[in-house]
Amino acid sequence: MPPVIEIAGLRKGYRRLRGGVHRALDGFDMVVEPGQVHGFLGPNGSGKTTTLRALLGLVRADAGEMRILGQPSPSALPQVIGRVGAIVESPQFFGNISGRRMLTLLATAGGVPTARVEEVLAQVGLRDRGKDIVKTYSLGMKQRLAVASALLKAPELLILDEPANGLDPAGIREMRDLVRLLASQGVTVLVSSHILAEIQLICDSVTIISRGRRVLAGPVSGVLASFDSGDFRIRVDDLPRAADVLRADGVQVTTGPDHLVAHRVAAPARLTELLGGKGLWISELAPLTPDLESVFLQLTATAPQPGAAKQVDDAVLPAGPPPAPNEFAPEVPR
C-alpha cells in the first residue's frame, strides 16, 4: 500500500518584518505508512505546525511535493478531505454555543449524519457536558472537543497536533487509549506532541524535525536501537575495586556516586563473570537504553544547560544541504 502521507522537499519561508526570510521549512521530508501511529517531534518553532498546515492546505508551500492518501495536496485535497480528520494547534470555538451544537454545525457543513455527534462526544468523554456552552469548558475539555471534531468524519487518517495539550493525567491516558483503539481499527494517526514519553508509548514510528529539516525518521524501536550504545549500570558494594577489575579486562567504566556505568558492553554476562570471579556480587545490572526524550534532546541539541537559557532558534540545524525532493526513504532502516 502506498504511504498515507508523503512529503518531499517541502519549503516555506516567512518574510521578517525587518527584511529577510525566516525559513520555517527547509526541504523537509516525511513519510507515514498506512496503519501506523506516527509521532512528529521537534522543538518549538521547528516547523511541525507549518508542515501540518501546508499538508492540509492552510498555508502555501514555496516548494516541495505533498501527497495525502495517495493524492497530491493541496490540489486534490477536496477529494480526500472527507477521509482526513485533523486538529491543528488548539482550535478555538465560539464560546457561546454548546459543544454539541458546535459539532452539529461541523457535521452539517460536512454532510456527516448528526447521530455521529453523540458517538464522538461519548468517545472523548464529553457526553454529559455536550449541552454546556463552550466557554465553560476547561482547556482540556476544549481539547477533547477538538479531537471529537476531528473524529466526526470517522477518518482513515487522523492528524492530531498536540492532542494532549491541557489534558489532565487521566485525559492523557484516555487520549493514549483512544489513539491505540483507532490504530487497532486501521486508522493511521499522525501525532505531533512534546510529551515524548507518550509518543514512545503509542507510536510505531517517528519523524524528528529541527529548524525545518528532518533530522531522523523511522520506527521507534529502530531509532532507539540506533542510539543504544550498550551501556550498563552496575551496583556493587565496592565500586573502586569493581571498576579496577573491569578496566583490567578492557571494559570502559565511568564511576558514579553509587554505581558504575560500563560502556559498549557486547556481552553483559561477561560483567557478572568478571566481578563474580573476584567475589564482587552485583546487586543491579541494568541496560541503559535510550528513551525518545534523550534521543530527541541529543538530535536537536535542545537539552537545557545549567545557567544558560536555551533560545528557540538554538536547535541544531542538520548538517549538509537539504535533501533532494522525492527522497521518501526514511533515514533509519526498518
Added chain:
Amino acid sequence: MIRNLLRAELMRLFGRRFVQIMTVLLLGACVIAVLSTVASSHTPTDAELRQAAGDAAAQFTDMQRYYETCVAAQGPQGECPRPDPAQYRMENYLTGVFVFANEITGLFYFVAVFLALFGFLVGASFIGAEMTSGGLTNLLLWQPQRPVVLGAKLLTAVVSVGALAVLVIAGYLGAFWGVASVSGLAGDLSGPFWPDLFAVVARAIAFVLGFTVLGFSIAVIGRHTAAALGTVAAYAVLWEVGLRIVLDTVDAVRPDRWMFSTYLVAFLDGSIEFYDGWSNCGMYADCASTYTVTWVHGALAGGVVVLVAAASAFVLTQRRDMA
C-alpha cells in the same frame, strides 16, 4: 455539499449572540420609531379638519394672488412662482397628526440607514470573528476550497440580511400605515407616490446588501471585524472630513463629487443637488448654477466600491496563508 455548507452557515449566523443582539436592537429601534409617532399623533377632529382646509385654501388664494401680481408686473416671461395646488392640501396644515404620504419617506430613510449599519456589522463580524477565532480554519479542514467557503458565508450573510431587511421594511411600512389608519391620515397617495416609494424601498434594499458585502469584504481583507469598523472610521475622518477641508481651502471644483457619502445619499434619495460655485453663471444668467448627482451615479460608484472590495477579499483569501 454546498447545500450542507449553506445550512450550517445559516445555523451559525443566527446562532451568534451578536446577530441576535443586533436584531433585537434593530427591531427595538423600529418599535421606538413607531411608538414615538403614535404618541405624537392623533386622529384629527372635524373642527381641526375644517380649520386646516380653511388655512390651506386661504394660503393658496394668497399665493395665487401674488403670482398674478407678479405676472402682471414682469410679464409671462418673468420669474414668478406659480403655486402648486398639491402643496396646499388640507393635511399639510394639520399639527400633531401623522400623515403617511408626507412623512413615510423620511421615516423610511431612518430604517434604511439602520439596516445598512446592521448589514455592515453583521457581515463584518460573521467572517471577522471566525477569522480571529480560528473557526474558519476549522471549517477549511472540512471544505478546503476557500472560495466555496467564503462564498457560502457571503451568500448566507447577504441572503439573511436581505430577507430580514424585506421583513423589517414590510413590518415598518405596515406599522406606519396602521398608525395613519388609526390615529392619523393617509394623505395624498395618488400619482407617483407608490412607484416612488417602491423605488426608494428597492434602492434601500440594494443599499443594505451593498453595505453587508462591504463589511464582510473589508473584514476579510483585514482579517478582523475591527478592520471594517476601523476602515470606515479612518475613511470618515481622513477623507470625508480631512479632504473636504483641503478641497474647500484650495477652492476645488465640485468637491462633493469626490465624497462617497454624496453617492450614498444620491442613491438612497434618488438624487442630490449641489451648488456649483464654478459654473460661471451670473445671478440671473440662464444656465445651471447647480449640478446633480443621481441615484444612477450612486449605483455606479457604490457598485464599483463593493465589487472591488469583494473581489479583493476573494483573491486575498485564495492567495494567503490562513492563521
